[in-house]
Amino acid sequence: MYTISAILSHVHAEASTIFDATLPIYELEYDSRKIRNGAHSLFFALKNVRDGHEFIDDAYHKGVRSFVVSRVDIDKSRYAQTNFIEVKDVLLALQELAAFHRRQFKKPVIGITGSNGKTVVKEWLTQLLQDDKRIYQSPKSYNSQLGVALALWNLSDDYDCAIIEAGISLPGEMALLERMIRPDIGVFTNIGLAHASGFSSKAVKLREKLELFKHCTDVIFNSSYALDDKLVPTMRTFRYGARAEDDVRVLRMEENGRGSTQIQLAFQNEIATFSVPFQDKASLENVLLCITVLLYFGYPLDTISLKLRKLKSLDMRLQLKKGKNNSSIIDDTYSNDLASLQIALDFLYQQQQHKKKTLILSDMEGLDEKLRNKLGTLMERQLLDRVILVGSGLSFLKAHIHAPVQLFESTEDLLAGLKDTTFENESILVKGSRAFHLEDVSQFLSAKSHETVLEINLKALEHNLQVYRSLLPVGVKMMAMVKAFSYGSGSYEVANLLQFNKVDYLTVAFADEGVELRQHGIELPIMVLSPDEQAFDLLIANRLEPEIYSFRILHAFLEFLADKRIKGFPIHIKIDTGMHRLGFLPEELDELTTILQQVRSVHVKSVLSHLVASGSEEHRAFTEDQIRRFAAGADRLETQLGYKFLRHIANTSAIVHWPGAYMDMVRLGIGLYGVDMDGRLALDAVSQLKTTITQIKRLPAGATVGYDRKGVLFRESRIATVKIGYADGYSRRFGNGVGEMQVNGQLVKTVGSICMDMCMLDVTDIIAHEEDEVVVFPDLRKAANAIGTIPYELLVNISSRVKRVYFYG
Incomplete structure (x- = not known):
């Protein structure tokens, strides 16, 4: 304070x-x-x-x-x-305040940077150290210019040590972070390709990252990165690697059964062998770095071995999943501290699909009197409908919570009690530390479905929205397309995020899509592209605004409104400037305005058109002509109607290529979902389709695989059957080696025909096991090109039976 x-x-x-x-x-x-x-x-x-x-x-x-x-x-x-x-x-003022606050903390501060693995190393170090020390860590991936400042604000002398993550994407940024963090000990994860586009060379990026360590007493890193000559000469180093002079020598690493690796290390005059539950290169590098940090802090090798047994792979993403009885489950069960609890609560309130809000919260590590007071103050400010506490250490919170409270001594007691507890039509935040295994509670509450899942990163979607917004001048409105199940990404979950980020309009294809959004708390204006005459009553009842594109639909809607004695209902007029799909032709506008002048039942909210080839330089002249014709048509309508309305013609590509077409509003579609058809923007991938291997079998040369014996094996092969087929949206065109999937980082091809619920992969040349995860579209654009289509089709064809798992992180 x-x-x-x-x-x-x-x-x-x-x-x-x-x-x-x-x-x-x-x-x-x-x-x-x-x-x-x-x-x-x-x-x-x-x-x-x-x-x-x-x-x-x-x-x-x-x-x-x-x-x-x-x-x-x-x-x-x-x-x-x-x-x-x-x-x-x-x-800068916020950073100055954060830097001052950091200087009041006299305990050790560990600063972590690198291209990859920063957040994992931070979380694992917290797991490994928290039995002996009270650790403060920057929440989630709060490693940016803003995130670091906010993370430091929560630092207090209640902790024995702080671990702060620092990430950069442009030159000059690390100096600002270093002034705030001022770490005593530096931990360098690696130097990779992340954010490479912001730097002129790998050497420049490395020099910029090492700026974080310029006031450190010690820096811990992998000797293969050869940082010694790039650090301040007075700085001490503590390294691991295969060299004889390394502080921690890696003698041997080999796989030890399914999913684990044995690591033999030499430190000082001792040799120890550790077993860790990972095999991938990135996880092993992160584990070795964590072991080296613990040795730096003086932990004996045998103690480290015991600690590593508790180490788990982290799913650090705050997940939003479909729950039983029309509920939504927010799963944030990998850590529990005050900062991450506040972030998770903010996300809970962001969900508008259910009015009822429930919190399931486990006890926290190291809750002393000060932290209890802070937690009590935080809970007093919450507007919750129900709170379920797990762990006797949280009983004091009953006096601070303005909602019904249930207290369970353990997770086992809670799971037993859930059988007699009703959860229905509510958003449920499950927030707990790993020791309480609340992921079991999340799994119990989640709706069961097909094991193939589409993972959707809401934070990536939010990032893409901001990328396009940054191109727009002040005052230009944003209409977001959520038709076709939000391009396969889900409906109200995506719309809810867009509403929270204050887009101006949503667009759906049909009235029933808009009805679903209204039923889940979406209050934004919604335009319906294809209003059906049989659904006019749904438009009125749910405040959905129709696109009027023909005289037939106009007369039908006017007649419906007259019967209902409705005045001034908002409509959107579409002009056909060259797409020749839907819309009034320019020569029909005089007749249109004559009709509109005679009625009071509708009010034109906007006039729009659709560009045919806004991303094509070849058709630039045609696009210019479309924009000109639209502007002229809109001018005629406005003059004859005598009032103003919104104008919009710019689609996703036009936002990039045609600033002159922004007008009053732009319509953002496929770019929002991370598909950059123009290749100019730094968009994040929003969705990833994943499945698992059901069975692996070894077959001899000459055997055939799949229907009609289409898959002929020309060598002895290992064939994996995976849980996805054309009923899930994986096209039969991907059969017989056309499709590629990714298993353990390696690309493999399909074998034989695609079945309804399954298909087969050739995994002969890679390490693969049953139940391993499979990425169905490692490269969405490449996959689309392979079968002669576009990414849109692959996204929207993913079946609704495929479980959508949402996360924010």
């Missing part, structure tokens, strides 16, 4: 208007949607994709009375009894 007066002394303010300099600040906020303790929050009006100054009103109405701003045009008279701190750079 710091007062406004103290904060002023540690940020470079250009000016300030202070009402109460003694006001205590407990929370730093930058997102008005997540404010829970407004009276004691300091709101930073960051200028990123969205200008935080636009949300000062919202934050003020949620109780915030202290702001850090950079714009001088704010009318402060509108905000009574409020503190304003004016700075040149709001993010």
Whole structure:
């Protein structure tokens, strides 16, 4: 806690208007949607994709009375009894405050950087050290310029050690992170391809990452990266590797049965052999680094061996899954601390598909009086309908929770009690540390389905939205396409995230898609592309706005509205400027406006058209002509109707190629889901289709595989059967070696015809076991090209029987 007066002394303010300099600040906020303790929050009006100054009103109405701003045009008279701190750079001010707070922490701080493995190493080190030390770790992947500052704010002397992760994507960023973190001990994971596009060379990227360590006393790393000559000469190093001079020598590594590896190490005058439950190169590198850190801290080899037995692979993603009885399960069961609990609660409130909110929470490691007070304060601010606590150490929370509370001594007791507990039509956050195995609770509550799953990364989708938003000028609205089950990614789960991120409009193909969104709490305006006459009543009942593209559909809708005596219902007029699919031709607009002038039952909300080839340079002249014809048609409609409406013609490709076509609103489709048809943007993959190996068999040369004996083996082969077929959306065109899947990082081809529920792969040349995970489309665009189609078709054809698993991370 710091007062406004103290904060002023540690940020470079250009000016300030202070009402109460003694006001205590407990929370730093930058997102008005997540404010829970407004009276004691300091709101930073960051200028990123969205200008935080636009949300000062919202934050003020949620109780915030202290702001850090950079714009001088704010009318402060509108905000009574409020503190304003004016700075040149709001993010820099936040970082200055975080750096000051970090300097108050006198215990060791470990700084972790590298291209890959940062978050895994951080989490594993916390697992390995927490039995003996109270560890503070930056939550999840809070490793950016903003994330590190927020992570450091929660650092306190309640902890014995802090582990802070630092990630960069551009030159100059690490110096800013180093000023905040100022680590005492450095841990370097590796140097790889991640974010390579931001740096002129691998050497430049390495030099930038090592900037984090410039004030460290010691740096721990793999000797194969040869960092010694790149570090400050006075800095001590502690290395592992195969060289004789390494502090920790790796003598031998070999697979030891299914899924595990034996590692033999030499340290000082001792040799020890460890068994770890991993075989992939990345996990083994991360484990070796963790072992080296523990040896650096003085742990004996036999103690480390015992600790490693508890080590588990991490699914560090906050998952959103379909639950039983129309519930939604938010599974966040790999760690439990105050910071990650707040993040998970924010995600719970973000879900609008169910009004009822339930929290299942396990005890936390090392809850002393200070942390209990903080946890109690956090829980007092929550608006929950039901709370289930696991572990006697949480009994004190009953006095802090404004909802019915159930307390179970153990996870086993909870699982037994769940049989008599009803969960229905609610969002349930399951949050617990690994020791409590709440993943068993999540599994019990989740709906059972086909084992082939489509994993959907909501954070990646959010990232892609912001990438496209960053291209738009202020004032241009965003319409997001969620038709066709959100391009296979799910309906209300995706729409809910878009609503939380304040897109302006959603678009569906048919009325029933819009009805489902309304039933799950989506309040955004929704445009229906293909309104059916039989579903007009659904449009009205669910506030769905039809696209009107022909005189037939217009007359039918006007007649329906007249019967219902409805006035001013919003509609969207489509003009056909060259697609020749749906829409009024330009020569039909005069007749159209004559009809619209005579009725009061509808109000034109927008006028739109569809570009045919906005991503094609070859058809540039045609696109220019489409935009010109649309603008002329919209002008005629506006003049004759006598009022303004929104105009939109720019689709995903046009957002990139045609800034002149932005007009009032753009329509974002396939790019939102991570498919960059233009190859110009740094989009994240949103979905990944996965299945598992059911059986592996060895067959002789000459044997045939599958229907009609299409798969002929020309050598002795190992054939794996996997749980996906054409009923799941994996096209029969992928049969007979056309399709490729990925098993344990290796590409393998299909064998024989694709069956309804299964297909076969040739795994002769790779390491593969039954029940191994299989990535169905390692490269979506390559897969689409292989069967002569486009990524859209592969995504939307994934069957609804394939379980969608959502995660945020």
